[in-house]
Amino acid sequence: MIDKNSGISYYRQMMEYIRKQVEDGVYKPGDRLPSEKELCAIFHVNRHTVRQAMMGLAGCGLIYIERGKGTFVAGNKPELIDYKVSRRTRFTHNIMEVGLIPGARVLCGMEVAAVERVAGNLRLETGARVVLLEMLRFINQEPFCITTNYFPAHLTPGLLAKIDEISSLYDFLDKHYGLRPTRTYSTFQATFPGPDDAATLEISRNQPLLVVESAMTGEDGTVIQYSVTRFRGDRSKISVGFD
Structure with missing residues (x-):
């Protein structure tokens, strides 16, 4: 999933992979994403990289984060x-x-x-x-x-x-x-x-x-x-x- 020879930063590769999974319906609106620890194991990266990717996806509006509950695919998030x-x-x-x-x-x-x-x-x-x-x-x-x-x-x-x-x-x-x-x-x-x-x-x-x-x-x-x-x-x- 992470190509270490691509020249593209790891967190951007993570963002693109998760975005593609959402587009393909692997993760649907309201679905909870794996935990930070689980994402570290899945992508073989450190916590800092995972946090960068999550911040980027949240900034794009693709996901939202609820303290104490986890990270979710946007769609069923609370109304603004x-x-x-x-x-x-x-x-x-x-x-x-x-x-x-x-x-x-x-x-x-x-x-x-x-x-x-x-x-x-x-x-x-x-x-x-x-x-x-x-x-x-x-x-x-x-x-x-x-x-x-x-x-x-x-x-x-x-x-x-x-x-x-x-x-x-x-x-x-x-x-x-x-x-x-x-x-x-x-x-x-x-x-x-x-x-x-x-x-x-x-x-x-x-x-x-x-x-x-x-x-x-x-x-x-x-x-x-x-x-x-x-x-x-x-x-x-x-x-x-x-x-």
Whole structure:
């Protein structure tokens, strides 16, 4: 199966072989592929090569990976959730509008000194005090995304003492601080999760994430929030609105 004299990298040969087996019906949509250990034995390659091949096939949409369950041929994978990003996106309202059940849990909250990147996005001096609030968001009780939020500490006094009141973040900000964030920009990037994000989102480290980095301003133009959200690539489809 692997031609060591072909000049083609082993992982690409693996990808092509598995792709051909799917095309020929050897593996059908929803079928579980052999485990990483089994693939090492079948192709006589190491784990790194197998992981490269699986990452490539997942990136092409041919397979998907479920943490703790295995790797499956695409076709019967979970339906993608169309998440709309606009100037006034609100997670809770966004999800309820499509008939799903939103949820959230605060993972951590602390006041820290802003590093250069965070300070620049909030238009603060490096080292200025900011509130870091990291939240795990759910859809129908399934982990969907992790958001790391940063707020200027002087605009959100006492926020950390009120963490238990947060269900809808923007409703909370409006109620306690009169802040109504409006998105000014977002950037999008695909990446793979680190061990902590993978464990929290209950996915494999081979499962891609979509990272959305955003800044929000208040009604007077002051930057009041900078956030980095990591969406599960196997569950999300991002639509951008221009309202």
